[in-house]
Amino acid sequence: MAPMIAVTDLWKVFGPRADRIVGTPLADLPRAELRARTGCLTAVRDVSFDVEPGEVFVVMGLSGSGKSTLVRCLTRLVEPTSGDIRIDGESVRAMSPKKLRELRRRQVAMVFQHFGLLPHRRVLDNVAYGLEIQGVARAERHRKASEVLALVGLDGHEHQYPDQLSGGMQQRVGLARALAADPEVLLFDEPFSALDPLIRRDMQAEVRRLHAEVGKTLVFITHDLAEALSLGDRIAVLRDGELVQVGTPEELVGAPADSYVADFVRDVPRSDVLTLRWIMRDAAPGELCEDEPLSHRTVIRDAVHRVLRAGRPIPVVDGVERVGVVDADQLLPALVSHHRQVPA
Incomplete structure (x- = not known):
């Protein structure tokens, strides 16, 4: 089976003349030295991985490791410097602006840490917003939004406004909005890190339940090891933009690739x-x-x-x-x- 997402030799360099860094000796410099010499920062450094259809693929790393930049590169919210990204066999970097808009509207949905709900719209209309952009008729998009709200446990809250909901409920609205368009891929960028620990555990359980029911391909970004071990079929560990290890939770705990990964999993029973x-x-x-x-x-x-x-x-x-x-x-x-x- 072909991978749903295939990332090959991906680089993202920020700074002046960033496109002249990759493929030169400058690309091999440590981050601090590269910044001092060129004013550039390598956020993602020569990263390659595949995500299988229906897989929960977690990208984990400390703050500044490049994980959020990486997930934004997948749909070109951040433009990659070089490398190849394919979603369902199509090259994302080769897509026209129109095709890229279609990818973001229909194939791939994103759930952010900050919910980004529209405060002047009811919950139902927030969830239906993506369908509205697609041109779906009002009755049909409301029907679909109601179905998805029931799926995430928010039936009965359709006519409330976001500020009338708790943080966990608002995040469920964000999740419902992502699911409403029936995308093939869901990208999560540390969606639960601002939530209280108990609500965060509930949302993790909700993601596991929804994945079991709808079977989407998930890419989940987190700095939290417990969250990564709980959710991931496989986990990719990033350090300073480089991919250190990709493996199942069992492989990371049982056979860490180096001392960096070993430090991450040191306290895991x-x-x-x-x-x-x-x-x-x-x-x-x-x-x-x-x-x-x-x-x-x-x-x-x-x-x-x-x-x-x-x-x-x-x-x-x-x-x-x-x-x-x-x-x-x-x-x-x-x-x-x-x-x-x-x-x-």
Whole structure:
């Protein structure tokens, strides 16, 4: 299956004569030195990745890592300096202004940290705004907006104004507005970072629920590791505009690419993320393992009760194939240690 989003060798350089940086020795300079010598800043540096249809792809990094610039480059809200971006097989950089408007109106929707709701319009008309721009008739766009409001749990609030809603409810309106146009791709730029922690968790759960129901391709920007681990099928870690590692939450926690990623995941309980495939061992000759097997995809914490109660090795299977065994000797170190030595 072809990727929904394909990013190849993407650069974004801000500053005077930025187009003369890429492809020269200047491009290899550290950020501070490049700025001192040229007045330019490399926000995104030679980044490549694919996002599969229906995937939740999280881009994570500290403030200033380039993640928001990266997501804005995908629809040319920020114009890339060089590289290629393809959405559903079409080159975004080759699109005419008209085609680019169509992409933003119909194929790709964006949810920002600041809700951007129109204060003089009711909730229903805020959600229907994108459909209005598309030229959809009033009755049809209101019907669709009502359906999406029900989907995000806001039915009954259609006739209120944004300032009558809580922050979490306003963000649901923003999410409903993005969904109303039925886009193929949703881009989230730190949408929940301004919300209270409890509301933020509710919104994360809402995104997971909606993704399970509507199956859109999601690119989610965050600086919060817990949010990334909670939402992402795969996570890309950025540092100073460079892509450090792309992998599943399990791969980032179990095999960080370098000390930078290791520092990010240092305090993550391994047993909450890693599966049995990381700790299982081969069965010893003559070792009897007749208990009901566990899948190699079982998260370690979910196997604790079963393994400790058995008091003997439990077989681990991949489908019908036995791939190893697990017992308390493998289980306990993963429960007490949140750290892993980074490979040389």
